[in-house]
Amino acid sequence: xxxxxxxxxxxxxxxxxxxxxxxxxxxxxxxxxxxxxxxxxxxxxxxxxxxxxxxxxxxxxxxxxxxxxxxxxxxxxxxxxxxxxxxxxxxxxxxxxxxxxxxxxxxxxxxxxxxxxxxxxxxxxxxxxxxxxx
Numbered sequence: 001x002x003x004x005x006x007x008x009x010x011x012x013x014x015x016x017x018x019x020x021x022x023x024x025x026x027x028x029x030x031x032x033x034x035x036x037x038x039x040x041x042x043x044x045x046x047x048x049x050x051x052x053x054x055x056x057x058x059x060x061x062x063x064x065x066x067x068x069x070x071x072x073x074x075x076x077x078x079x080x081x082x083x084x085x086x087x088x089x090x091x092x093x094x095x096x097x098x099x100x101x102x103x104x105x106x107x108x109x110x111x112x113x114x115x116x117x118x119x120x121x122x123x124x125x126x127x128x129x130x131x132x133x134x
Contacts, residue, residue, distance in 0.1 A: 053123060075096055077089040
């Protein structure tokens with residue numbers, strides 16, 4: 001009910017300032033986002049602009065390839081395994097996907113998604129904390 005009312009108000013031209021720790025809400029509802037770290041503004045812009053801060057993409061696939069083998073490939077940042085499912089964080093997802101397809105003819109359930117607002121928030125606030133510490 002509350003979200004329906006807010007959506008109606010936004011459609012009718014009303015500006016709303018919403019503070020939340022639920023980044024999924026912000027990603028779904030906001031036209032613009034401001035990221036604060038330790039009381040300081042570290043980034044602001046559209047959801048797409050904030051997400052663009054993180055150049056990495058998330059790749060998920062069902063494969064028998066070893067996680068440590070994939071982790072050694074160029075452009076791969078992190079690899080985790082959950083049974084047959086590999087979850088890969090990559091800077092150049094397209095190259096990693098090409099290599100996955102070439103290395104495993106039986107690759108299944110391939111999914112590539114860009115970083116979400118949560119990943120961008122984590123990176124931005126981490127950078128702000130590192131900058132404050134130096």
